[in-house]
Amino acid sequence: VNAISYTPNLRDIEFVLFEQLSLSELLGKPPYQHVARDDLRMVLEYGASFASDVIAPSNAEGDRTGCVWQAGRVTVPRVFEPVWAALQEQGWMGLVGAPEFGGQGLPRMIGTAIDEMFIAANPAFHTYFALGRAAANLLIHHGRDEDRRIFAPKILSGEWQGTMCLTEAGAGSDVGASTTRALPAGDGSYLISGTKVFITAGEHQMTANHVHLVLARLPDSPPGVKGLSLFLVPKLRVNASGEITEPNDVYCSKIESKMGIHGSATTVLNFGDNGRCQGFLVGEANQGIRCMFEMMNEARIIVGLQGQALAAAMYANAVKFAQERIQGSDIAQGKRITQAKVPIIRHPDVRRMLMTVRALAEGGRALLYYTSAQVDRALAARDPEVRARHEALVGLLTPICKAWASEAGVEACSQALQVYGGSGFVSDYPAEQYLRDSRISPIYEGTNGIQAIDLLFRKVLGNPAHMQEFSRQFSDWMQTRGRSRTLAPEIEILAASERRLQQATDALAERARQDAEMAALGAYPYLIMFGNLAVAWLLLDQAAIADANLAGELGAEDRRFFESKIAVARFFAHHILSQNHWRAAQVGAEDRSALDICL
Ligand SMILES: Cc1cc2nc3c(=O)[nH]c(=O)nc-3n(C[C@H](O)[C@H](O)[C@H](O)COP(=O)(O)OP(=O)(O)OC[C@H]3O[C@@H](n4cnc5c(N)ncnc54)[C@H](O)[C@@H]3O)c2cc1C
DSSP: OOOOOOOOOHHHHHIIIIIISOGGGGTTSTTSTTOOHHHHHHHHHHHHHIIIIIIGGGHHHHHHHOOEEETTEEEOOTTHHHHHHHHHHHTGGGSSSOGGGTOOOOOHHHHHHHHHHHHHHOHHHHHHHHHHHHHHHHHHHHSOHHIIIIIHHHHHTTSEEEEEEOOBTTBSSOGGGOOOEEEEOSSSOEEEEEEEEEEETSSOSSSSEEEEEEEEEOTTOOSSGGGEEEEEEESEEEOTTSOEEEEOSEEEEEEOOOSSOTTSOEEEEEEOTTSOOEEEEESSTTOHHHHHHHHHHHHHHHHHHHHHHHHHHHHHHHHHHHHHOEEEEOGGGOOOTTSOEEEGGGSHHHHHHHHHHHHHHHHHHHHHHHHHHHHHHHHHOOSHHHHHHHHHHHHHHHHHHHHHHHHHHHHHHHHHHHHTTHHHHSTTSTHHHHHHHHTTTTTSSSOHHHHHHIIIIIIISSOHHHHHHHHHHHHHHHHTGGGOSTTHHHHHHHHHHHHHHHHHHHHHHHHHHHOHHHHHHTHHHHHHHHHHHHHHHHHHHHHHHHHHHHTSOOOHHHHHHHHHHHHHHHHIIIIIGGGHHHHHHHHHOOOOHHHHSOO
């Protein structure tokens, strides 16, 4: 049985938060007037040890045990139970939630850092945590008074589980095709009927109740997404004082057997088989998708983090393996049979793989934390124009966070597995589990193909303010840290790549006017190009900060850290950003064969 060990890279996490993204600037002022830097350091340290000592030991066993369905009840791995209890006791779910509802009101950036550590420690377990929190936040923003008073705090404390129910057998990416119905019951509530599939955490033994947020259609509502409303549907009914009363006609009829995240229950939920499933409208009628989008945007960052976190965890494991495994001799010494055998970390090709994993992990961290920083800065902004600018970046970068980082996660886990050779493929080592667990992230929360379409058509072509803000930030940077002499060759590659992205954007805009199919064909390579550029930029920003630090007096450990930041940024620019040449060719190709061929 594999021993998964996980020690978070707190040095890099704190560097990104405090030195790159200047998190301290936001403290002591609304909405973070009650937060001090030392408190945040402590939260990060506690979070890191909770991740390594409490969550990570449940990972391999949870994968092996998986979830069991019996007569409508689901048992998730027993090893999760004490971890959930500890999570509840320590209040981790309320970290960024509003203080009025039991939360601690910390910046989103800190929530993101804690999420990275918890996901890396056990991605399947984290799904319960993430969905509950997102459901509670949605109720706080859009729910009725009693939803805020009764349901949100119980979910945020971990006593009850929140879920997100969109998908149906005939409505996946096309959520507007949903057929679940809601009939007014005459007493202000609704009778819900329909079947939702693939619902994460839809049923399990860790919480006393479940609170499902369900998209359903009212009678006479328009077709498509504009006719969907959102309903709160408890598994067990609850009275006005918040006590559980009786079952609410919600039945879990199946769980999926799947490739990875075995400890995460993926359920089929039947609502109202007996005509007595009670639901309550959340927000306004026919506005369900708008409310849900808020929850989905939060969830998209989390899914990107899944890719990044698994990459980071696998890097640490793979480096350790490569330092210990002896095989072959040093290529620099020529081929002599008598030559001493070396650890595989000495082989250039192994170093290429390890650096790829590391650059994807640290680059993903930079992108995801930067996007979370924009959320915090939008919340803190007094000036509506400044707020709108931060929000534009969040809107633009969210599909990139989701899709780029989840693809990078799969690639990184696959490369890390390769470092282990045959041992990577067998379950004595953690690599095969990480690769299996990483593969869901490009799929759920809107497939990466759907993210690419969202980025190109809605975010870039649909609203020029998004791209204008990105370009403004980029050119401001070129005038400041972008003038670094040490990094001049890499910054030149970056600048050329930015021009290439602008050309690709113009070409796709033109194409979209003439031939939507051809534009859509270029959407995915365009998203990857954009992600590579944004990540290279943020890594070079880190390298410029590191370079400035290296000019001063430093201890050996700090010196090594800053030198490694420069090396990772350089590697990314030369070995990964260079992909944008062929990505640009792919975007610009006049070739229609994929559309014209009879497949
Ligand atoms: C483990 C797991 C957990 C999940 N958890 C939840 C959950 O908690 N709640 C929930 O509601 N759902 C959940 N889902 C569902 C998930 O979000 C969907 O599976 C996903 O959105 C894709 O829908 P689909 O499976 O129907 O695939 P489809 O929509 O049939 O897509 C199949 C392929 O076609 C492509 N495609 C489809 N339409 C288009 C289009 N218009 N343009 C371009 N390409 C397109 C897709 O990109 C994909 O490659 C979960 C799924 C899994 C596997």
